[in-house]
Amino acid sequence: MRHISRIGLYAFRRFAQLTFCTLVVLSANAQPLTGQHYELELRPDFKAGVLHGRARIRLQAEPGSGDVLVLRSPKLHIHRASLDGEPRPLEQARGGWRIPLTNAQTKASSLMLELDYHAEAAAGLVFGEDYVYTAFFTCHWMPCAGPDLSRATIAIRLELPAGYRSVASGQLATEGTPGRHEWQQTQPYPLYTLGFTAGHFNEVVDSEKAPRLRFLGIDQADTALRAKFKESARVLSFFEDKAGLPLPHPTYTQVLVPGGVAQEASSFSLIGTRMLDPILDDPKEDWVIAHEMAHQWWGNLITCATWSDFWLNEGLTVFMTAAWKQHRWGEDAYQREMVLAQQRWQSAKEADFDKPLSWPGNYPSLKSKRAIHYSKGALFFDTLRGELGEQAFWDGLRRYTRNNAGRSVRAADLQVAMEASAGRSLQTLFDAWVY
Template sequence: MHRSITLGLFASTMAVSALAAEPRGFDVQHYATTLDLDIAAAQLRGETLVRFNATAPLSQLVLDSGELVIDAATHAGEPLRFQQADGKLTVDLAQPLAAGEHASVQLRYHGKPRFGLEFAPARNEVYTVFSTDQWMPSINAPDERATLLLALRLPQGLRTAAVGDALPSRQLPDGRIEHRWQLRTPMPGYVYGFAAAPYRHVQQPHGTGMLHYYALDRSEAELSQLFAATGEMLDFFAERAGLAYQGDYRQALVERTIGQEMAGLSLMSEAYGKQVLADASQTGLIAHEAAHQWWGNRVTCAGWEHFWLNEGFANFMTAAWLQHSQGEAAYQEMVQGWEQRLRALREKGADRPLQYPDWNKPSVDDRAVVYKKGAYVLHRLRLELGEEVFWRGLRQYTQANDGKSVVTADFQQAMEAAAGRSLQAFFAAWVYGVGGELG
């Protein structure tokens, strides 16, 4: 995900700890969300059922709700007291829960999002942009994983792409269509999302699944051309991760976005699609978002202070893909760019450790540390360990943490196990500090 503009909208401060996340007292198991989307008016009405387990004695459910207006909270049809403040929704449960007990809360709400959900009436298009809590009350923190049942109520003539598997749609009494999607693998809420418009759609078989491409401004032939390398990318990342890609993979070009990975879905801009058609070598963003399907989605940082485990990895794996597909010069060009940016950070005193204690409203320089220094450090670790040990360690790290939330120490331990020696000096200089001699 290229969050260089919007990350600060949803990144939250968490104290660095062994677990990275602050205890909540509950664990969300499942969301079921229905959205009525009015593209012309740029507004929504929604209902979300939240199913959760208490992990400690619990009397309140606290969710992120952005700028949504909550109209009602109920349990088994009975109203619950709730309050909203500072983007948080606090619901008083019907009765306190003991650890291990489970419950559900039904929420009804509306909103006219300023961000998080983008409406493009001229294109009859709507799509998500990062901040899930702006269209459904949920948990923003990356360590919280849950399944999702999503229903999108839209006018006829639109096609949707969303996270999970497509379920049969149905026509509503008013003539609109309810598009239904089910995400069966628990995923962090920040990788939920969708896009809808009268898209052209191309699908191609890949392995046991299908590749899907969507756009308004591109022909079917152009879609096939600009996403031609997708299957090979997924195979390359799967081999490096030691984990096969699971299910279908969807990519859509929307009116404007800096690019976002979601669970089995990536969004890029129409302008970027035009760029790739003009120069087939400009596939870096496609690769970056595809790499996130492993490093970011399946293996997710436990807190934003370990965000380099998502973004530094995706940047590095993009370069590894370019090395594989375009040759050593393409890889070295990216490495040199990272090194130059890190040198500039150091010259202005803006270099920081990769593990942040206070990742909240990152500056452009802060983001450069996570994205570019993070990738550069992985390159230096590759040189330190050599090809066989480095890639074996990366595979073992990815396999061991599939479906889990990780902290930086998890990666260090995996690489030390592969190397058969301590890497503390390397991590102290490059990851936890601002040392490390540039080439």
């Protein structure tokens, strides 16, 4: 067994046994937790489209924690639960699973939760004939003892057919016995960025020098993978320069799968052929490589503390994709991205749904939310850049990135960094766009 470096627990206050309190804790804005460690043994059944799992979760009690443990994974089929080796009953409740604690367990400072479960294909758990991947909805394929924005460390052991390849959050820990792939994420990352993919992939490694760039693809020859991901090394050095920090992983894997997915995860990204294949006709069609790679810094390493600040992840990533295009393909390519963002923001205005970037309310649709978080967010970074000038803006972005690496952030963290570089208050600008 590997060393458990960080532990965490999620238990309820006594009153939270009531259903209405459960809903409060399960809401998207519940307080993110830190310090949990997950160990998963996963065996995908590709024919049935089912993932069989065993989880060991190290939980640490918070002061005043209560007598029910709640898992935010209603779609999982959990067959067995134990706490510190003691079998516990399970109740399926709206929004999750509840495990009552014994008296002694309510007083324990830490607990080991063990579960046997299986998950069926769902949003966030996608099966093909010879591949499987997870995307964003972490609680659909593993038991989550906390909100999606909680940071956790994880170790994933995959049992796979011979000849299959894999990637999971973190780095390959051991080759192990044939068919057994062990991955470890030793820095805590948000739950929604944790995941894995496995399949009958072809593999190309672009460079053995760190950081290593690795490409995986279904039905993709080496030459095709190399051609499609040709720009990756250049994108990487551009972002490392602008972030002021190296890529936070020794290896970064881009996985090409059928369909239209475009999803970042810690240490890897999933890219659908529909998103990337246009690059064969027009090399400027590289946005998906840039966008998902940018998330390794902005989104994964530095994450919004609440979903209402999701624009800090996405607005910055859309902007950085445009900045990459400007660097690689020229001013017109940058302006095209800004015009597109203007058009999308305009559609939100026309629908009478223009909101401040950090607006905490509910959007009527994903489209209107994206118009604000992605498009207006990118335009705000472009406006900041115009206001501060090149040197102060990029200095401010590096300051923001370095100061917040590994942290969860709010809009004020960006403001502090930009003001330090500008040498003046930006309150009026932030009031107009953000708050």
